[in-house]
Amino acid sequence: IIQGYGLTESSGSVASTVGPEESKAYGSVGKLASHLQAKIVDPSTGEALGPGQRGELWVRGPLVMKGYVGDDKATAETVDSEGWLKTGDLCYFNEDGFLYIVDRLKELIKYKGYQVPPAELEHILQSHPEIADAAVIGYPDEDAGQLPMAFIVRQPGSNLTRQQVIDYVAKHVAPYKKVRRVAFVNAIPKSPAGKILRRELVQQALSMGASKL
Structure with missing residues (x-):
């Protein structure tokens, strides 16, 4: 089974499994796409978290949107001044770099x-x-x-x-x-x-x- 994860705002895939070996990481949506940077952030403090720790997934890269047309407020809430897109998803990376989606932050x-x-x-x-x-x-x-x-x-x-x-x-x-x-x-x-x-x-x-x- 090939898994993948992406958002409209990321203009395509954020992570995916490639090949049968990666597909054995059950429950994971795969490894980060090569054109992206990512970090897991504590929603309360903004602190970057390590492997195995759950927080909001932020991604950055050339295909990430610049913003929402005609909605500066929503853009400011979603993309920070350094170009990090706040996905709104509660996630974690394991020690091998596989991404796991836990839930939507707003649905917790x-x-x-x-x-x-x-x-x-x-x-x-x-x-x-x-x-x-x-x-x-x-x-x-x-x-x-x-x-x-x-x-x-x-x-x-x-x-x-x-x-x-x-x-x-x-x-x-x-x-x-x-x-x-x-x-x-x-x-x-x-x-x-x-x-x-x-x-x-x-x-x-x-x-x-x-x-x-």
């Missing part, structure tokens, strides 16, 4: 000061034999900030319960990453490209009310 769930990647929980949920599809959002909570909430599409004939879903995830993650709420749905709303429409799920969760979760 903020639970009691911890950051919980929805994609990590979704991967675990989708490994359950009675779950056909799953999506995770941050449900607003006055005390915790946000609670990890799972939307579950059960396999036909399944009688999977909310507590079984919660217990299954809890076996695989640290306590702060546990799913706190569960809702069963017929389908996960997605864009034509297959991207989960999390805003729709948040609105759906709020409209359900606490009594139904």
